[in-house]
Amino acid sequence: MCIRDRYQRRVHGDYNYRRLKMVLMNVLSNCLKAIVNAERAGKRQVLLRPVNKIVIKFLRIMQKKKYVGEFEIVDDRRGKKIVLDLLGRLNKCGVYSPRFDIKIKEMDGMMDYVLPSRQIGFIVLTTTYGIMDHEEALKKKTGGKILGFFYQ
Numbered sequence: 001m002c003i004r005d006r007y008q009r010r011v012h013g014d015y016n017y018r019r020l021k022m023v024l025m026n027v028l029s030n031c032l033k034a035i036v037n038a039e040r041a042g043k044r045q046v047l048l049r050p051v052n053k054i055v056i057k058f059l060r061i062m063q064k065k066k067y068v069g070e071f072e073i074v075d076d077r078r079g080k081k082i083v084l085d086l087l088g089r090l091n092k093c094g095v096y097s098p099r100f101d102i103k104i105k106e107m108d109g110m111m112d113y114v115l116p117s118r119q120i121g122f123i124v125l126t127t128t129y130g131i132m133d134h135e136e137a138l139k140k141k142t143g144g145k146i147l148g149f150f151y152q
Helices: 005-012 014-021 027-041 055-066 108-114 136-138
Strands: 045-048 068-076 081-086 094-096 122-126 130-133 144-151
Touching: 027 045, 027 055, 027 081, 027 094, 027 144, 055 068, 055 081, 055 122, 055 130, 055 144, 108 122, 108 136, 122 136, 130 136
Parallel strands: none
Antiparallel strands: 045 081, 068 081, 094 144, 122 130, 122 144
């Protein structure tokens, strides 16, 4: 199909062309971007949707480290929603895609690469013991796949 045919279909109404929609690729990435954008805009709350188990566990780690406040999970029988209270402590959070494997020996190098300083921020990993931050993974002496990061 040439460019002219695509244009004519778009202008003159091909119904299949109108039905094409964007699909959601990474739920965790969209939620973390919404949090960062709300923090930069100075908002006190943010609505996150859709939500899965990984997002909830990631937020619990952020809450345990006092980077975000309380959050409420609203089940609307579709994709769930979260209303998250912001504390104003978060400067940046993000997702690593693809999820690289990290061994214990490589943890220091990844901390230098991802975080602005060793004392500021956390890397979130998924391990055989569950989802945890890099400090807890070092205590348990386990590696895993990197999910994302957050820092002040």
